[in-house]
Amino acid sequence: MSWFRRLAASLAIVMAVASCTPTVNPATGIREATLLTPAAEARIGAQEHPRVLAQFGGAYDNPRVARYVTDLGNRLKNVSEMADQTFTFTVLDTPIPNAFALPGGFVYVTRGLLTLANDEAELAGVIAHEIGHITARHAAQRYDRAVAGQIGATLATILGGVLLGDAGAQLGQQAGGTAAMAWVQGFSREQEFEADLLGVRYLSRAGYDPMAMATFLESLQAQDRLQRLQAGRDPHQETFSMYASHPRTVDRVVRAAAAADGAGGRRDQGAYFAVIDGMRFGDDPREGFVRDGAFVHPELRFRWRVPAGFEINNRPEAVYGRDRSGMAMIFDGRRLPTGADLVREARTSLPGVTLAEGQPRRINGQDGAIAFGSVALDNRPGEAVVAVVRHGGDQLYRFVFLKPGGFNAAERQRLLATIDSFQVLSAAEAARFPGTRLRIVTVGAGDSVQSLANRMAIDGWREETFRVLNGLGPTDRLQPGQRVKLVVAG
Numbered sequence: 001m002s003w004f005r006r007l008a009a010s011l012a013i014v015m016a017v018a019s020c021t022p023t024v025n026p027a028t029g030i031r032e033a034t035l036l037t038p039a040a041e042a043r044i045g046a047q048e049h050p051r052v053l054a055q056f057g058g059a060y061d062n063p064r065v066a067r068y069v070t071d072l073g074n075r076l077k078n079v080s081e082m083a084d085q086t087f088t089f090t091v092l093d094t095p096i097p098n099a100f101a102l103p104g105g106f107v108y109v110t111r112g113l114l115t116l117a118n119d120e121a122e123l124a125g126v127i128a129h130e131i132g133h134i135t136a137r138h139a140a141q142r143y144d145r146a147v148a149g150q151i152g153a154t155l156a157t158i159l160g161g162v163l164l165g166d167a168g169a170q171l172g173q174q175a176g177g178t179a180a181m182a183w184v185q186g187f188s189r190e191q192e193f194e195a196d197l198l199g200v201r202y203l204s205r206a207g208y209d210p211m212a213m214a215t216f217l218e219s220l221q222a223q224d225r226l227q228r229l230q231a232g233r234d235p236h237q238e239t240f241s242m243y244a245s246h247p248r249t250v251d252r253v254v255r256a257a258a259a260a261d262g263a264g265g266r267r268d269q270g271a272y273f274a275v276i277d278g279m280r281f282g283d284d285p286r287e288g289f290v291r292d293g294a295f296v297h298p299e300l301r302f303r304w305r306v307p308a309g310f311e312i313n314n315r316p317e318a319v320y321g322r323d324r325s326g327m328a329m330i331f332d333g334r335r336l337p338t339g340a341d342l343v344r345e346a347r348t349s350l351p352g353v354t355l356a357e358g359q360p361r362r363i364n365g366q367d368g369a370i371a372f373g374s375v376a377l378d379n380r381p382g383e384a385v386v387a388v389v390r391h392g393g394d395q396l397y398r399f400v401f402l403k404p405g406g407f408n409a410a411e412r413q414r415l416l417a418t419i420d421s422f423q424v425l426s427a428a429e430a431a432r433f434p435g436t437r438l439r440i441v442t443v444g445a446g447d448s449v450q451s452l453a454n455r456m457a458i459d460g461w462r463e464e465t466f467r468v469l470n471g472l473g474p475t476d477r478l479q480p481g482q483r484v485k486l487v488v489a490g
């Protein structure tokens with residue numbers, strides 16, 4: 001609920017400063033009446049920026065990469081209609097490929113997106129597209145539409161329910177979460193096409209090949225398909241990906257690029273590979289990750305089995321999971337003094353509820369407790385199971401399972417198996433999970449897609465991942481001397 005208040009407060013501030021004066025859209029030159037002035041846009045961006053950082057794992061701690069992205073972003077901004085304004089370019093420390101912009105010149109790309117791009121022109125295409133959303137003032141247009149009639153609906157969608165709804169919103173991964181982002185997300189196809197046209201304009205002016213926007217979009221779609229295959233889902237159904245939040249087709253992007261008549265500009269793979277060589281790939285071992293069907297945290301030294309059929313979203317504050325039947329889980333941890341009553345902890349750790357039943361439970365040699373009871377989820381009756389387990393002297397971890405209606409016998413079995421799989425790792429066991437990095441290598445005379453893919457330090461899907469990372473189709477072959485990305489331990 002505190003989150004709701006924060007959102008309502010920021011809306012109130014914006015409404016107070018908004019006026020209905022017509023402004024000239026800097027990118028299109030069209031005079032339009034918007035409620036949101038450029039000054040208000042700048043204020044929203046500055047206000048939301050720290051929240052975006054908090055929600056997306058902070059800025060990626062790699063000065064070389066940060067400087068490179070800022071320089072590239074500024075070169076593109078300097079050929080846009082907002083050349084005289086200050087922009088802030090940030091690389092977010094998350095493995096999921098994504099890019100977005102806030103009003104006021106804030107542009108974000110994730111490190112997952114950097115590991116997917118194959119040359120400087122592809123990254124430039126992504127940044128130019130996001131700059132296009134800002135210069136065309138798409139957030140202001142969306143804001144006006146929201147104010148004009150749908151703001152109630154928008155708020156309801158964003159907020160969802162109290163408990164499960166919140167977990168559901170978190171599970172929406174990169175979707176939503178802050179007021180400004182709710183306006184930015186879900187641009188119309190027209191706005192996406194306009195951002196592509198503007199992106200192509202900036203790319204051409206900066207000397208890059210505008211077709212890079214199309215090749216990167218293909219990589220993004222290939223990555224999205226692979227992820228759905230890995231999760232055992234229908235590869236043709238879109239999810240919470242960047243691809244879904246920026247509705248575009250390769251076809252339209254190619255048309256936008258062709259219209260610019262600027263094909264054949266720079267791609268600059270050498271410069272780009274020099275920057276991304278050694279970058280963290282996938283989850284950071286300091287944050288924990290899913291490996292072989294288990295959630296592993298080498299630094300905090302524990303592991304537990306992911307319930308069958310669950311999709312997992314590892315966030316800085318907690319690990320969230322859910323399955324298709326509507327069962328949701330939250331896993332988190334906190335410090336607790338030695339000697340605290342664990343049964344009491346399990347029964348009372350959900351806000352505003354005391355669960356009816358609780359009992360001590362030994363979990364793989366650790367002290368713990370489990371509690372059961374009914375709770376209201378989205379104002380409907382539901383059931384909660386909460387388990388806590390002590391690790392070391394004063395660290396307490398918690399599993400929360402929720403289901404509207406209640407759990408059936410098989411589901412109860414499944415969640416208990418996960419709780420009882422919690423296991424403390426020794427230093428030696430933890431050292432077996434070092435995390436992974438990108439390494440740029442040159443293809444030798446005897447190398448093939450298969451031989452190089454077999455060197456990748458990942459669980460399964462090696463060839464598919466190698467092809468997606470290197471922008472290769474299912475039948476493309478390698479040439480000696482070509483440079484490619486590998487995923488290596490480290």
Ligand SMILES: [Zn+2]
Nearest residue numbers: 187192195246
């Ligand atoms: Zn877009």
